[in-house]
Amino acid sequence: MTDIADADARLLKWFDNHQGEMVSLLEELVNTDSGSADKAGVDKAGSVLIRFLNDAGISTSVVHDEKRGDAIVATVQQSVASNEQPIVLLGHRDTVFEKGEASRRPFHVRDGRAFGPGVNDMKPGVVVNAFMLAAFKELGGLRTPLTGLFTGDEEIASPFSRPIIERHANGAVAVFNTEPARPNGNIVTRRKGAVFSVLEIFGKAAHSGVNFFDGASAINELADKIVRLKGVTDERKGITLNVGLVRGGQTVNTVAPYAAAEIDLRFVEQQDRASALSRILEITEDCRTAETSAKLTIKGEFLPLEETSASKALFDIYKTAAAHLGIQVEGELTGGCSDSGFASAQGAPTLCGVGPVGGKSHSPLEYVELPTLLDRAKVLALAIHRVSAERCQCSGANFIQH
Template identity: 55%
Template sequence: MSQSIEARILNWLESQQGAMIDLVRDVVNIDSGSYDKRGVDDVAEVFERFLSNHDIEAWREANDVYGDALHARVGQQGANEKAALLMGHRDTVFPKEEARRRPFRIDGDRAYGPGVSDMKSGIVMNLFVAAAFKKFGGAPCPIRLLITSDEEIASPSSRPLIEREARNARAVYNSEPGRPGGNVNTGRKGCVFMRFEIFGKAAHSGGNFTSGASAIGELAHKVTAIHALTDLDKGITLNVGLVSGGQSVNTTAPYADGQIDLRYIDPADRDDTLAAIERIMGSATVPGTTARLDLKGEILPLVQTPGSKVLFEAYQQAAFDVGLVGLTGEFSGGCADSGFAASVGTPTICAVGPVGGNNHTPDEYMEINTLVPRAQALALAILRTPQ
């Protein structure tokens, strides 16, 4: 008696762990910081070769500033038919030469290297799932892949592509790393990145002190006021993570700037907090100073809708059926592109990639033994995609 499509797909994925690790190694050893277009596109070339070798249709959507978006599909999509969309980003937070300084390595059951968890292994998993459906068929709907290039800087070029592709999808699986305990994300905070500038007046700090207006002094007042907007009960956090300014130690500072990270759960809190920050910028504690605020980037929250809950429950059952017992949904203060997909109303779950942790640090790791079962869970979830 011949095997079912489900069994053939799961068995083939079971046999691919070595090949998966090899592909993860290849792309981890390429620098691909968000602003390194050449490096990000070099990673895309590696993925393109894999797709070509598996006879999967793929194409790029070019960008002059950031890395190109890479698309792929298995199965033809009819005019009124919606696909399952598998997403991932191939950019990292690390500088040039990071891959040379600490290349891919395996220590016990964990793999290490820049971007190994966040999220090159998740993209590799998506590619092997697509290859399994290309090889054996059986998908109840077309499968689309979207591999983006700038998530770590709030997706300035990719957001409209994500929203467009999500509108044409019946379900979105974002393969950010699985939580350290093995869970997935059913909710995430939204985030807004801002930069503020303060303009003061230079003066000699000894001979002409009273003629100056210290931008750094004003910055200190504003940082305190911004941090005071944090409301942990509501899930609102404010962090001024970068500051700079000044001309010399014996000059009142004519200029200073800072960068703000706002995290929130309720979209109404986003608007209220931004309005409060605008008021802080519009007033001055140090006479003679002025300020300007610019929004640099934003990622929307992932909010679980009834459709997303159904999608998660189907994924949870698929995970159980391949041995991932006890997997549940978590809320995260981190932001991800899944928020953009969910914002257009498409059922979305996040962090379905291989399990990892310590992201954005030299200790970032991926649990090797989760590569295959997480791929199997995703494939089985696609086979059972809610209509």
């Protein structure tokens, strides 16, 4: 039997012994195209993970979807009879890159940084989660079940995976989302929520020279609405509205019968969603160009990751684990969204950005600081072990075995 310090030491040594294998799995995943719209590619990346987990003696179950990448679930626990609620690891294997990007920019390492599509967001985090399950499986497991959820549609707001995430997060002891840590090394304790929508304007076509005044320009009405939509942004509250795409018209000599804009609304607190969306709908319905009409369609959304007393306590455990390894971290707010908001909304203490350190996501310059693949895996392993120990109010001797 060992005490908790010895158990921690065994965990750290295990990861040290598997560093090369972690890098190899990361390389294989990065070199596998898995853009969100490429179901076959996302599922191919999933098959790489299933093979790894099965080789580690961990069974997996697959939740199938016809259009999006399947969700993979794997759980490690000491006893199949355990009725403890789990600690959940979240990670998505889809990327924003088109098919063929992996062959154009394959995994490579330069000056301690690894490059390639998805090398930061978030294939290193997926690797960390897979090895986390393998470590606890080989070392004897936890009294608290450890569940890994590997999804395939996060980059498009998880239309398929959201209810699966919510189901596993409901009642969870803790949720760790291994999205990348910030470039400064901090993790994410708060994230903005978002609503992605399309504003369509329907006008009336007419020849712009012969019968100009018979037409009703959808473009003119959209332009007016865009100016008014700027007023939804409230810097003090952290609410932003961005019109990111605009399209419309028929020909240069036709009064435009149709126009559309795609809107990105972000907010720090869920309560601000309702007020901001209400204002957008008011502007949508108030058409000031005669004979035009408008329609707003929500295409997807993320919930914010809001800080709670429980998530603060979880961060304290994580920060202490990091300090044990000489790593100083703080928690911060980011405007980017993730699946962590769905988990947090279920009442589960949730931390995000606990993956390796990197930056420049969604771009050809995307990178991960390769040494942090091991470092952040170790921090997370210690944090999980201590969360489970506190949950069960017993020593590490009951978790990590000889």
